[in-house]
Amino acid sequence: MKILYDLPIRIKFAVVLIPLIVIIICFDYLQIRHNYLDYNDSERLNITLKLGVEINQAVHELQKERSIAIGYTSSEGIKFLEELKKQRSISDAALNKFYTELGKPETSEVTIRHNDELKLLQSKFESLKGIRGKIDKRSLQSSQILNYYSEINNIALNTVDLLINETRDKEIAQQVHALIYFLKAKEEASIERAIGTQALSSKEMNDELYSAFTSLVAKEQSYIDAFLVIADAESQGSYSREISGHDVEEVDRLRNIIHLRTTFDVEPSYWYDMTTSKINSLKKVEDQISERLLSRTVDLSSSAFRKFWSFVIVDIVIGAMAMWLMSIIVSNLLANVKTLEKFTLRISQGDWSSKVSIPTKDEIGQYAKTFNVMVDEINASHDILRKERDKAKFLYHNIYRVSMLVFKNIHQGIFLLDRNFKMSKLYSKAMEKIFGVNKIAGENFSNFMRPLIIPRDLEALEMFMRHLFNEDMDEDVVNQLNPIEQVKIFNEINGVVTTKYIRVNFTRIWGKNRIVNVMVTVSDETESVLLQKHLEEAEKQKKQETEQVLSILKIDPSVIRGFLYNSKKTLKSISERYESDKESDLKMLLDFTFQTIHSLKANAVVIGLEIMSEKFHSIEETIEKLKAKEVTGKDFLTVLYEIDDADKMIDDMNSMLRKVADVYRKYPSGGSVASNIMLVDSLERSVKVLSDKMDKPVDFFFKNEENLVLSGEQVEQCKDIMLQLIRNSIKHGIEDREVRLKQGKLLRGNINVELEHPKKNTLQIVYKDDGKGLDVSEIKDKAVKKGLITDYEAKKMTDKKAVNLIFENGFSTSDKVDEHAGRGQGMSLVKSLIEELKAKFKMDYEAGKYFKLVISLPFKDDAGKIEENEAIDS
Template structure:
């Protein structure tokens, strides 16, 4: 920008100099005019003064004659006093005026105005000298008379007679000298006036001529400049109309400049943008939070102390979704705003904004991301299918569909009262949490993510207070997503099973001769046993029914250990899950789903709430790895599930404090609760001692699920805990329905 300023300064340097000369000429002419006006004023004052001296001289002579003719009259009469006063004043005036005229001094008129008299010419000086010579003879005689004129005791007739005789002689010479002086002063003033007029005429003519030259020369220069500016503007307009991006300038008040690219209107979806406030254009089309952030971001761009590259990384309008609120024009789209500083010298003058419609690119990214997520999800599911027994997968799909169907039926059930709506909410919450637990145990994070999002909405509904039937509509989308995922994993399992069965069948039907030939060549062992090693646990014959009930529950120990390690890794803890019974236990078919849900919730609860972080355990003198014991056994008509951890135990005081914080009880009421009552609160829906919810806990649903499952199975629940030492859950479930 500095180079451009230098070019502009050179371009207008001649214009500036010419205007300065023109103004200097006018200033000089005005100064000369002021000077000549002052000179003429002084000449006029000189002429007036000479006339006044002449008139005063005539008045003096007249007054002397009047006094002589009135001699003998009472000197105190008004007539005599007036004449004497006038004679005295005129005498002093003539004396002072002649001296001022001769020396070019300062005079004061009757109104009190002071004037500086000009220096007179030599001829005028001679005239003044002659008049002054005669006056110097007359003036002493007048002063002698005036000395005793008012004294009635002294006769002043002789002095008056001498003054009158001298006045008769001197008056002619004085009048003649003053007349000559007046003529000389007037002639001199007239010559000066003529010279001044000539100089003024010449000055005006010179200024006018210079003005004409100036206008002619610079009008031509301005035409050339206008032509260049017009050509540059035309080029700019052509660029602005041609570029496919939105370009405009922003000032400090966030107003859009008058010039912007034509594509901007189409991209933004507004017609009249010039002069509009940028925030008004965006208001209602992006969130208020993004709008406030945008204003702060632009303010930082105008802050010279902030580096542009640093603040550019904070741009809130990168690939932002701009909603269409007008109802006409383009649909909502993704726009990408780039902001750059425009400098004038070292100052930030404007912000250049470059806007691009990146909707296609964003939609492509979203589609690719969706496809990538689907691929990752299928890989995740495929990994689960290949590494987990078909029985577990079958149980998960069956349980998932059962949970979804149950939640769907709950949503369909009518209910209008707050009690009914809250009951529906708690029931859905429990099923969603159970489903999430099953998915998390199999490391199906896609299921877990959808279930966690649904739990966030359920938690928000639980905290909002009053409920309505419409509040539950948003959950239908999550149920549909979960059902879709369960269908996908079921489909993948079926394809793998079909492939496995086809491979097994082909192996069994291989001709003996061919098989022998292949074995002789050392290529592959086509016996069923060899193929079983390749396929692993998914070894079925085509068309063979899978009897999942015939499989034992010996996999449970590895299943829960893997589940425990997965949770501990997310929670930053170290655990070891042990069992002496899981590898031999046979869970009754009626209780398999119930036992699984209860066990999952118990293991998660033990790791999240019971086992301490390694540093805390070492501080308490414990080994850094926490121990969890999960046992299942059949005793008579009952099936017993027990879990014990060597964690921090149940802190009943913390439960009281949390109940007060949540507003369920006052401080006094909480202090009155015994341990059994506090345990009931611990198992209530929505209560958790964890401050923040995450994938593994903190929503207050896990223990509620255990309580509900035990109650529905007509079982018993027993809890034993020692603070800082252990917690033990014992659940007894009847085998028979």
């Protein structure tokens, strides 16, 4: 079934139509054959009938001849001689007619068909000569003659029966049978005539002859019965018309006389004439039947012939028309189907340009129309889609191009991670640069990182990524735990292991309701980290150097040079002692070292070289630790190590000192600059030391906006002046904390020193504190106490004069000499120093508010003004 369903349409048509055509052709063939056979049949029947008629004619004549011959024999040659001769020639003529008919060419088919029967018949007809001869010699009895002739006639009639008994037309067949019965009846009648003639001629009738006669008549009547039953109305009519009248009645009468066998006084010739008349009537009926049959067969054959041809013609015409219609419809259908097929094929190949054109209005035409509508619609939506696609393509290309551009040029490494931690195919070019590999796409990120980071970080990374893809976990919480947020990676490129600092950040990318990817950005922070470190180190280094420089600058170069020289020598002596006294008591050596270092530290403290005093202090501490336990040579090495370090520091400072000296040499006046800086520094230090000592917090401010520089001599003098003023301010001027709080002043006192250049060739040093100023009565009391003035003088003295008492020699506010606060020289020293500088001074104060002293120095413009920075840097 499936095979049938799958066949192409034209084969399906073939499958349907070919059997139909075959059936029609077969049917036509049968019809034509039937008609042809009918025609053939009737033709043949016609021929056989003609032949049969001739045979019947011959039989008819032979019947007569038989009767005459029997009469002749029965009358012992007296009667019927003439009649016999005459009849024989008639018989021969009939036989000749038969032979003529038989020789006709159209009869050949029949002669071939019924060869055996006709041969037998001919042989029988030929045997007639012998029989006739015997009759002439009168060597035959009547019954023998009867038998001979009857046999010939029987065979002849049988032959007729066989010849004409072959028709397919039932009606004709029936009439043929009727004719045959009739012929048989006639034969019996003829025999009856013969027997009757014989009986009447011999005037006797034996039993044998009688029964023969009876059965003959019975047979004859039976055949007539049969004939009448099956014969058609016309034959019956012929029969009843012809077989009637005087002669027939006479035959019946004479037959009854013979049958009664009582008297035979009837002239045999009368019987013969009557029966012959009846037989002739029978013959007439037979001829009429034969005639009708012949004409019927001729009709039949011609009608069969007509039927045959008309059928053939109609058949051909209808067949041709049917074929023509079929071929038109089928070829149209197939062509339409083919067109549709081509069209759909073209569409399937993507050619939407053309339409299908099927002009027919059947279903296929409708399909084609529908198809066209569909194709139009599809084309329309196709166009829309194409436009959308082009738009999308354009956008995509642009976006793609831009993102590729970004990916190529961005300095950050960017890629996506999928849920299996696989790195995306697309990643920024920077990735390769940062990691120094190009095997990135599709790699598992933790495998990728494995050789780069320490195992602990790797473990953390794997855990971290798992949490990153966990939708239940807050992204910020997870990102707080990013183990490679900033990580050092160890990267081997071409066998060289390099270290990099990278920052890796992770950002979730959400799909509908799950995390599809995580975007990873990687930045190489190596440079900035390294720079940071470098800067830190440099800063430290610079700080140390600055400290060294500053500490050197603060101190008098000759003093420091002496100290450094002395220290180096001392340290060397320790090493030497150790070298030479290896065997001696380490404890003693240690004690010696401690004492030596301690004295060096004391020296450093004295000259204010903190950096060295600190160093010596740390050596002291090291030794102190060793002292507590049993000392070994090895332990002592650490001490030596530190001593060596201190030695190096001394060398550094020496070279630094040389550099400073170079600066001095290059810029001769620059010495003053250094001294100026040292001045300020020592003043600052003094303030700090004094304020700590007196437990009065005091800040020192120095202001030199014009970068004015004091000359070398001035510096020394000024330093002493300032130191004296500072001592006085902190000791006497600036109040205790409690007092200051009470008076609403700032807790921290301050001392300001300012260099000014008010006019040409003059430099002013302005000293000012925010202490209590000058207490006139206190000064007066003290002056009285010291014996500088009397009570009376004191009472009379104006405030202005009184305050000047402080500059008097022997007026010292301090009761005892101490380390810091001068040695009782006070303001008188200040005054003498100012005078030494050929300077002037002006004092100012406000009780409880401030004390101010302005010193005006002669000053050479321009010469002293240099750029401070230059001096120090070079």
